[in-house]
Amino acid sequence: MKALEFDNCPTFEIAAYIDGELDLARELELETHFSACPVCSEELNHQKQFLCTLNSSLRSEDEIELPKDFTKQIVANAESNVVGLRNSRERLNAVFIVAALALFVLFALGGEAGSLVAGFRTVLDQTAAVAGFVGRLVYSFFVGITVVTRAMAAPFQTGLMISLTFFAFASVFLVRVFNRLGRN
Amino acid sequence: MTAHAIPINGIRSQTDGELIVSAIAGRSDGFEELVRRYQRPITGYVFRMLGNYESSLDVTQEVFIKVYNSLTKYSNEYKFSTWLYRIAHNAAIDHMRRNSMQTQSIEVENADGTFQLQIESRDPSPEVEHERGEWRNEIDAVVKCLPAAYRDLIILRHSKDLSYDEIAEITSLPLGTVKNRLFRAREMMRELFIDRGFTGI
Numbered sequence: 001m002k003a004l005e006f007d008n009c010p011t012f013e014i015a016a017y018i019d020g021e022l023d024l025a026r027e028l029e030l031e032t033h034f035s036a037c038p039v040c041s042e043e044l045n046h047q048k049q050f051l052c053t054l055n056s057s058l059r060s061e062d063e064i065e066l067p068k069d070f071t072k073q074i075v076a077n078a079e080s081n082v083v084g085l086r087n088s089r090e091r092l093n094a095v096f097i098v099a100a101l102a103l104f105v106l107f108a109l110g111g112e113a114g115s116l117v118a119g120f121r122t123v124l125d126q127t128a129a130v131a132g133f134v135g136r137l138v139y140s141f142f143v144g145i146t147v148v149t150r151a152m153a154a155p156f157q158t159g160l161m162i163s164l165t166f167f168a169f170a171s172v173f174l175v176r177v178f179n180r181l182g183r184n
Numbered sequence: 185m186t187a188h189a190i191p192i193n194g195i196r197s198q199t200d201g202e203l204i205v206s207a208i209a210g211r212s213d214g215f216e217e218l219v220r221r222y223q224r225p226i227t228g229y230v231f232r233m234l235g236n237y238e239s240s241l242d243v244t245q246e247v248f249i250k251v252y253n254s255l256t257k258y259s260n261e262y263k264f265s266t267w268l269y270r271i272a273h274n275a276a277i278d279h280m281r282r283n284s285m286q287t288q289s290i291e292v293e294n295a296d297g298t299f300q301l302q303i304e305s306r307d308p309s310p311e312v313e314h315e316r317g318e319w320r321n322e323i324d325a326v327v328k329c330l331p332a333a334y335r336d337l338i339i340l341r342h343s344k345d346l347s348y349d350e351i352a353e354i355t356s357l358p359l360g361t362v363k364n365r366l367f368r369a370r371e372m373m374r375e376l377f378i379d380r381g382f383t384g385i
Contacts, residue, residue, distance in 0.1 A: 015367040019341070021348045050374060051342075057323040058343040064228045067241065071223060074245055075216045078252035 009040050014047055200264040208255050219248055225344065226272050232339045233276040235328055243279050247272045262353060270354045273336065280332060298368055299331035326376045334369035341366060
């Protein structure tokens, strides 16, 4: 009977016992076991001693040397790196200020502003012309493709429809089958 | 805007929660005090994980910048320190992955959930009486030899004095795994000490 008890030694829980991380009932069970089992009570003593050494050696490491002004450096870096703390109001303010500055520049330029605006307009006109050309190009390209596909598909339109429907059904069925397999 | 009236020694006595609130309100001395409180423990933790002083300073900076940018996402269902260690834990693991040439792999887990030693400990030293300071060096050396997954838990438990629950929260591991790994880590440390010629451990 004793031998059986030793086979079930709670060796792996001794560490948690010393750390005070077991619930009360389990703690009591272990204590009863320790008083009966010399192997475990020796193990307990060893581990206790080991943990004492470990704690006393590791716990004083906050003596780590930090560079001078490390705190200031971190704060400065964090503040210049802001992503989350800016609120939308601040952003709106920024947009406002930029718009006001642009207006101010226009006013300051006075008479010169007219030619500046005119220059702007030619640039805008040219951009619009290029955009229109590109748009028309893309449009005619797609029209061409449609015409060619229609011409090719005309002779076997019904056949194509049938095979497309079949393909769609087959893929839905396969997806279902795979899903079921995956779940099992 | 009564917050402006708080004197310097007042900020020292504020709780982490109060400091977070004032940092979110845009007062940089709130955040500064948080950094001052936690920079040493965090640098110490990261240093033990990485074993490189310069990188541990860089990673600590990274951690606090991340903290600053996500302060609004902090929820007080965790302790602030737990949240902070969690960010530091992830940053340290990321750093190790990025520089996996220098450090041992942190991924090699055996089928039974244990980890293997990847750095050989040095030759057994002759049996001599060890002073306390020497003990500390020995323990540092042994901690360095541990696989990162074990080292992490040993540091959080024995250097930072955190509970199993907090460690589980920080590392995103189940509680049972924390318990089990801590046990195995200590076993491994004892074996390493015996390898080095220390008996009576």
